[in-house]
Amino acid sequence: MYFPETGHTAGHGFLVFWQHFGGVAVFGYPLTDEFHGCDPQGWCGTMQYFQRALFEWHPGSDAARYDVELALLGDQLTSSQQADPQFQPPGPLPPGASCIMFSQTPHYLCDADGFLPYWRQFGGLLTFGYPISEPFGGCDPQGWCGTMQWFQRSLFEYHPGSDPARYNVELGLVGTEAMATQPADAVTPGAVTVGAAGNAVWAVTASTFLSSTDQGAQWAKTTLPTGVTTGPGTAAAVSPAGALWLLSANGSTATFYQAASSASARTTTNITLTWPATMPGSSLVPASERVATFGSSPAGIVTAVVTAGGAKTAPLSLVLLSTDGGKTFQQQNPPTVAGNWTTAFTSASDGVIVGDSNNSGIQAVYATTDGGATWQAATLPGYQASAMSALGTPLVAGSRIYVTANEAANSGGRSDVL
Amino acid sequence: MSSDGGTTFTAPETIAETTPDPNPPVIGVSGTTIWLVPHPDQGGTIETSADGGATSQPVAAPSLKGGVIGLGLANASDAAVWLGQSGCQTFKTNCSAPSAVLLATTDGGQQWQPVTVPTQN
Numbered sequence: 001m002y003f004p005e006t007g008h009t010a011g012h013g014f015l016v017f018w019q020h021f022g023g024v025a026v027f028g029y030p031l032t033d034e035f036h037g038c039d040p041q042g043w044c045g046t047m048q049y050f051q052r053a054l055f056e057w058h059p060g061s062d063a064a065r066y067d068v069e070l071a072l073l074g075d076q077l078t079s080s081q082q083a084d085p086q087f088q089p090p091g092p093l094p095p096g097a098s099c100i101m102f103s104q105t106p107h108y109l110c111d112a113d114g115f116l117p118y119w120r121q122f123g124g125l126l127t128f129g130y131p132i133s134e135p136f137g138g139c140d141p142q143g144w145c146g147t148m149q150w151f152q153r154s155l156f157e158y159h160p161g162s163d164p165a166r167y168n169v170e171l172g173l174v175g176t177e178a179m180a181t182q183p184a185d186a187v188t189p190g191a192v193t194v195g196a197a198g199n200a201v202w203a204v205t206a207s208t209f210l211s212s213t214d215q216g217a218q219w220a221k222t223t224l225p226t227g228v229t230t231g232p233g234t235a236a237a238v239s240p241a242g243a244l245w246l247l248s249a250n251g252s253t254a255t256f257y258q259a260a261s262s263a264s265a266r267t268t269t270n271i272t273l274t275w276p277a278t279m280p281g282s283s284l285v286p287a288s289e290r291v292a293t294f295g296s297s298p299a300g301i302v303t304a305v306v307t308a309g310g311a312k313t314a315p316l317s318l319v320l321l322s323t324d325g326g327k328t329f330q331q332q333n334p335p336t337v338a339g340n341w342t343t344a345f346t347s348a349s350d351g352v353i354v355g356d357s358n359n360s361g362i363q364a365v366y367a368t369t370d371g372g373a374t375w376q377a378a379t380l381p382g383y384q385a386s387a388m389s390a391l392g393t394p395l396v397a398g399s400r401i402y403v404t405a406n407e408a409a410n411s412g413g414r415s416d417v418l
Numbered sequence: 419m420s421s422d423g424g425t426t427f428t429a430p431e432t433i434a435e436t437t438p439d440p441n442p443p444v445i446g447v448s449g450t451t452i453w454l455v456p457h458p459d460q461g462g463t464i465e466t467s468a469d470g471g472a473t474s475q476p477v478a479a480p481s482l483k484g485g486v487i488g489l490g491l492a493n494a495s496d497a498a499v500w501l502g503q504s505g506c507q508t509f510k511t512n513c514s515a516p517s518a519v520l521l522a523t524t525d526g527g528q529q530w531q532p533v534t535v536p537t538q539n
Contacts, residue, residue, distance in 0.1 A: 046459050196490030196498040214500050216533035367425045379426050392442035401420040405444040
């Protein structure tokens with residue numbers, strides 16, 4: 001599901017967990033897409049930041065909660081405040097106070113300010129963790145000041161009159177704060193795109209195309225011509241014979257670069273992208289995001305999907321098809337422009353496109369027999385499409401097309417090849 | 419699998435039947451040989467088939483790390499994978515570029531060794 005509020009997508013187990021265990025009030029909107037990284041406690045795996053939480057996928061940990069655990073962002077964000085009075089073990093309760101003492105931390109959780117009933121009703125230990133402070137008067141990073149209490153995974157704030165049905169409790173934006181306080185990540189300045197197919201492997205850096213046709217034993221370097229820009233999402237491929245293909249794109253132009261080998265002359269072709277006048281649900285922000293993906297195809301057939309979007313724009317995709325080895329391209333629209341697609345063709349006329357039509361999060365396969373002019377939903381016997389299922393990039397081998405699938409991902413499903 | 423350009427597909431061949439990753443398996447094909455990384459976020463094992471997926475067998479690959487993005491299969495024993503796992507060891511907004519790692523095997527997928535990609539200069 002695409003969230004226009006933040007321009008990010010949540011899917012599969014993370015989305016279902018978000019829907020079942022609190023939604024925007026408890027977790028906020030996604031701040032990132034799903035990615036592979038490491039949390040401050042040293043655990044590494046699939047994760048996703050939301051405004052009020054960091055989701056982590058721990059396979060096999062708890063199927064009833066879709067194997068999703070929440071990072072201890074409260075612990076992380078308060079690690080330098082442990083000497084402050086509110087984090088010290090509390091003294092005796094005042095007469096008449098209705099509280100629970102959690103000996104694990106140890107701190108009280110009380111009815112006053114609605115914190116205890118909110119904790120009980122909207123998530124409890126697994127969602128919020130134990131209290132790690134006493135209630136205190138303070139200000140959050142967004143400038144709101146009032147009564148608050150830290151938990152291992154959350155920050156409770158008492159906003160009088162805001163929402164009595166939720167005990168007038170709102171949750172601090174600990175996900176937003178955790179992202180902001182992370183040290184700048186030094187993404188290794190090296191390969192921005194790496195791929196492998198058969199004996200060919202390749203890597204594309206900011207200005208160089210490194211290629212090998214013997215699985216990396218020997219490499220050739222090609223300096224990219226002026227005007228060919230690379231970055232995340234740039235697509236590249238190397239044929240078994242050593243031909244180089246590279247495609248970069250923005251919202252208005254796709255630039256296709258090809259050379260018979262790393263030492264031969266190269267050509268650059270600019271392809272003007274034409275988007276429908278009316279975009280579904282939003283308007284395109286040119287050049288704000290670019291993703292270009294090559295599909296697998298036999299010799300002479302070059303297919304690519306160019307996807308663009310912006311901070312407030314769901315992904316939009318176009319299909320480019322060449323039947324003359326990349327000399328010329330014809331633009332075709334996928335079944336719906338809105339969506340993320342990948343493609344593969346077995347001939348100039350026959351091929352498939354795989355993706356989530358209309359950014360619905362439910363993936364499907366569509367087939368064409370007229371070079372992409374029209375598409376029909378393909379029959380996938382035995383495959384149950386749902387938000388919990390996922391299809392992989394289609395792969396051509398001879399006259400065959402393979403599509404991998406996870407069915408009911410994150411809930412004890414299975415992996416298939418279709 | 420489709421043999422008519424994608425109009426129809428055969429019934430799925432179940433390669434692995436354990437809790438899958440959020441991401442679909444990564445596949446490589448050479449002739450009728452299929453290699454599959456059923457858990458690309460975890461690594462650790464591959465499934466191989468020599469008959470187009472009709473039958474398959476697991477191969478323990480402890481040196482195959484998680485974060486598998488792509489798989490290239492040259493023949494029945496040689497393959498390369500690329501991993502995107504090391505790009506965001508600590509999170510940063512707009513950290514979308516993986517610092518890719520390339521691994522190769524020459525023994526049917528049991529042992530995977532890093533391949534040194536030459537630097538730019």
